Amino acid sequence: xxxxxxxxxxxxxxxxxxxxxxxxxITLVFALYPVLDSLWVSLHHIFIGLPMLGRSFIGLDNxxxxxxxxxxxxxxxxxxxxxxxxxLLELACGLVIALVIHEHFRGRGLVRAAILxxxxxxxxxxxxxxxxxxNDQYGFANLLLFGDRITEYVPWLAYPTVTFGIIVLxxxxxxxxxxxxxxxxxLQVIPDDLYDAAKVDGANLWQRFRHITLPLLKPAxxxxxxxxxxxxxxxxxxxxxxxxxxxGDATQVLQFYGYQTLFTEGRLGYGSAVSVxxxxxxxxxSLVYLRAIGSSLLERGRT
Amino acid sequence: MACGSRTxxxxxxxxxxAICHAPRASTTAICLLLILATFCWSVPxxxxxxxxxxxxxxxxxxxxxxxxxxxxxxxxWDEAIKQFTKAHPHISxxxxxxxxxxxxxxxxxxxxLKNRDAxxxxxxxxxxxxxEFAAAGWARPLDGRxxxxxxxxxLPATVAVGRYGEHxxxxxxxxxxxxxxxxxxxxxxYGFTAPATWEELVHQAEQILAGERQAHPTLRGYSAPFKQxxxxxxxxxxxxxxxxxxxxxxxxxxxxxxAPETLAAVQFVRDRIIGRLAxxxxxxxxxPESLSVFLQGHAVFHRNWPYAWELVNNETxxxxxxxxxxxxLPGFAPGRNAAxxxxxxxxxxTYSQHPDEAWALIEFLSGHAMQKRFAQxxxxxxxxxxxxxxxxxxxxxPQLRNHFAVLQSATARPRSPVYPAVSHLLQRYFSRALAxxxxxxxxxxxxxxxxxxxxxALTRTAP
Numbered sequence: 058x059x060x061x062x063x064x065x066x067x068x069x070x071x072x073x074x075x076x077x078x079x080x081x082x083i084t085l086v087f088a089l090y091p092v093l094d095s096l097w098v099s100l101h102h103i104f105i106g107l108p109m110l111g112r113s114f115i116g117l118d119n120x121x122x123x124x125x126x127x128x129x130x131x132x133x134x135x136x137x138x139x140x141x142x143x144x145l146l147e148l149a150c151g152l153v154i155a156l157v158i159h160e161h162f163r164g165r166g167l168v169r170a171a172i173l174x175x176x177x178x179x180x181x182x183x184x185x186x187x188x189x190x191x192n193d194q195y196g197f198a199n200l201l202l203f204g205d206r207i208t209e210y211v212p213w214l215a216y217p218t219v220t221f222g223i224i225v226l227x228x229x230x231x232x233x234x235x236x237x238x239x240x241x242x243x244l245q246v247i248p249d250d251l252y253d254a255a256k257v258d259g260a261n262l263w264q265r266f267r268h269i270t271l272p273l274l275k276p277a278x279x280x281x282x283x284x285x286x287x288x289x290x291x292x293x294x295x296x297x298x299x300x301x302x303x304x305g306d307a308t309q310v311l312q313f314y315g316y317q318t319l320f321t322e323g324r325l326g327y328g329s330a331v332s333v334x335x336x337x338x339x340x341x342x343s344l345v346y347l348r349a350i351g352s353s354l355l356e357r358g359r360t
Numbered sequence: 361m362a363c364g365s366r367t368x369x370x371x372x373x374x375x376x377x378a379i380c381h382a383p384r385a386s387t388t389a390i391c392l393l394l395i396l397a398t399f400c401w402s403v404p405x406x407x408x409x410x411x412x413x414x415x416x417x418x419x420x421x422x423x424x425x426x427x428x429x430x431x432x433x434x435x436x437w438d439e440a441i442k443q444f445t446k447a448h449p450h451i452s453x454x455x456x457x458x459x460x461x462x463x464x465x466x467x468x469x470x471x472x473l474k475n476r477d478a479x480x481x482x483x484x485x486x487x488x489x490x491x492e493f494a495a496a497g498w499a500r501p502l503d504g505r506x507x508x509x510x511x512x513x514x515l516p517a518t519v520a521v522g523r524y525g526e527h528x529x530x531x532x533x534x535x536x537x538x539x540x541x542x543x544x545x546x547x548x549x550y551g552f553t554a555p556a557t558w559e560e561l562v563h564q565a566e567q568i569l570a571g572e573r574q575a576h577p578t579l580r581g582y583s584a585p586f587k588q589x590x591x592x593x594x595x596x597x598x599x600x601x602x603x604x605x606x607x608x609x610x611x612x613x614x615x616x617x618x619a620p621e622t623l624a625a626v627q628f629v630r631d632r633i634i635g636r637l638a639x640x641x642x643x644x645x646x647x648p649e650s651l652s653v654f655l656q657g658h659a660v661f662h663r664n665w666p667y668a669w670e671l672v673n674n675e676t677x678x679x680x681x682x683x684x685x686x687x688x689l690p691g692f693a694p695g696r697n698a699a700x701x702x703x704x705x706x707x708x709x710t711y712s713q714h715p716d717e718a719w720a721l722i723e724f725l726s727g728h729a730m731q732k733r734f735a736q737x738x739x740x741x742x743x744x745x746x747x748x749x750x751x752x753x754x755x756x757x758p759q760l761r762n763h764f765a766v767l768q769s770a771t772a773r774p775r776s777p778v779y780p781a782v783s784h785l786l787q788r789y790f791s792r793a794l795a796x797x798x799x800x801x802x803x804x805x806x807x808x809x810x811x812x813x814x815x816x817a818l819t820r821t822a823p
Contacts, residue, residue: 104778104818105470105474105492105496106491106492106495106496106777106778106779106780106781107495107777107778107818107819108495108496108497109495110818110821127807128785128788193639193641193644194641194649194652194653207578208577208578212639212640212641212643212644214641214643214644215640215641215642215643215644215795216640216795217795217796300588301587301588301589302588303587303588303589303643303644303791303795304587304588304643304644304791304794304795305588305791305792305793305794305795305796305799306588306788306791306792307795309788317784318781318784320467320470320471321463321466321467321780321784322778322780322781322784323470323474323492323496323780323781324781
């Protein structure tokens, strides 16, 4: 082609737009539009079962009602407890797993693959399995503890606190390996000569871990923390399959509460307000994390 | 296609390349928009006019879509549908099966109806959904088809639950009411007959457990569903109504959880039943789990719907075949007892394009012959009054004779278009009351009352 430079530049514009268009289109239609629409719906009073109420604009009333709703408070409390407990445990377990599979030993490939199995199982299937394990009549947990003394069997999922603990356990079991994967990646970029130099200086194993591994792992740990917190905040399937929020609302998390208000009760406005509230909480949390990660990377750049 | 031919035009004229790219981008966008638009608009457009009473043309074939829950007796249902399509060769029936749980089925079905999905013709309605489906405009009024002479053939209670305001929206498929199943062999052994009051039931169970402890250490007094779900509302209503209480005031405008009878009934279940007469595990049971305890012979008393009779006497599933009898659930004073009313109705979607064919299917499935077959082979209680005096059927299913009085006088749950939201609050309150040992019942009841009252007030603020 013998096009003039001006024409080439001119041609780049539309062509570039065309290539970006599908991605842009998908983002606009499937990400931005639903978010904005939820926001808009959450400012209305819409009750599916009561069409005669129409679709009245009520400003922030749904959000004010949310602040006064004891069921929502309970759900927020349960969700926060779940997020804090499960992410901390997952990070701790993930760190241990990562340190183990970072070492050189025979069969390391096999162990690495095995550790990823829980993460590869769909959550719905895993939740169903955990529900069976803690079943009072034919659950594995009771069999393990009491054998055939079935008069002593414990109804695990009938105690509010215990049930909450089991939900956390199921989540830790499932996603620790994901945290381990991220932390392992962080471990692998720490240069070996740092350890060698420390050894020459007489640093013992703990000192090397405390002063080399941990500080240099900070970005990877923060990234794992970011992913896990956001995921934990959105916990839904575990609760949906295992407990339906019970007993006595002990496992009622925000996402499941939002689902119930939207789909079971048909309160579109209020349910959307719950979803938007969760969205805002996750958004602000991730902003905090991203700042933390950004500054920790900067620190690293300066040293 | 339009997009493709456009490219060909461009290829023949290299000079116009620069101009051609811009239109091509916009053509792509327009195409995408068009696809999207047809996608969005075709759904609500089609059923916009509820095509009333087109004469059924047998010339071209019609496909009916029947959204149903996963049935307990799939073989029976397959055969019923086959029989229908044989009699109506121009209609084919596609069944879409939703989860077994009533709440999960509700969520899926209402999701479709909310979107005015024209691919739903016939569906089941739980008796508690009729006001919601009617008010939301999802179910077609069936007054013209479900004539008064036809209505008289069904039990009055089942016809009444299908009514909302002036219209009838559902044809009864089956009726359900809570029943007390008990181990006849054990009660006879200790010289008891079916208990009339809960106090009596507790006393009998304690005596039997004391006597059987050596031989059968896993035997418990009572097995019933107390999980946080719709079934909990049914069973708690039975305790409350049996104590002379109610969930709402008679005019249906106020919640009455703080009424002394209601509080006393809840207190009784929490202090005397959970973890004592019934295993604490009952807090995790829905119907199947609590039935399984009874089928394994681990409970003296058991609460369930009529369908359980067939399973209790099923040689392959049950260890207590022939040892069980059924009675009305007890109350707190002789004669003052209650059974929660349940059951399913057939409805036709407002957005269905084949209401005549849909009606033909409903007439067939709710007909005398089909209901008889389901009662005989699946133990499902029929909604047609005549079947309760059908000699054939009573010979095959003698338990129906006992069920009749209970089914006739069963207590309905609150009838309101906001019932799903009300039920959610009730489930929450009951489950917390039973599972959290030191909960302040009166305070929790007052909070829930206030919440439910606000919801009920919404139904009266219509412009």
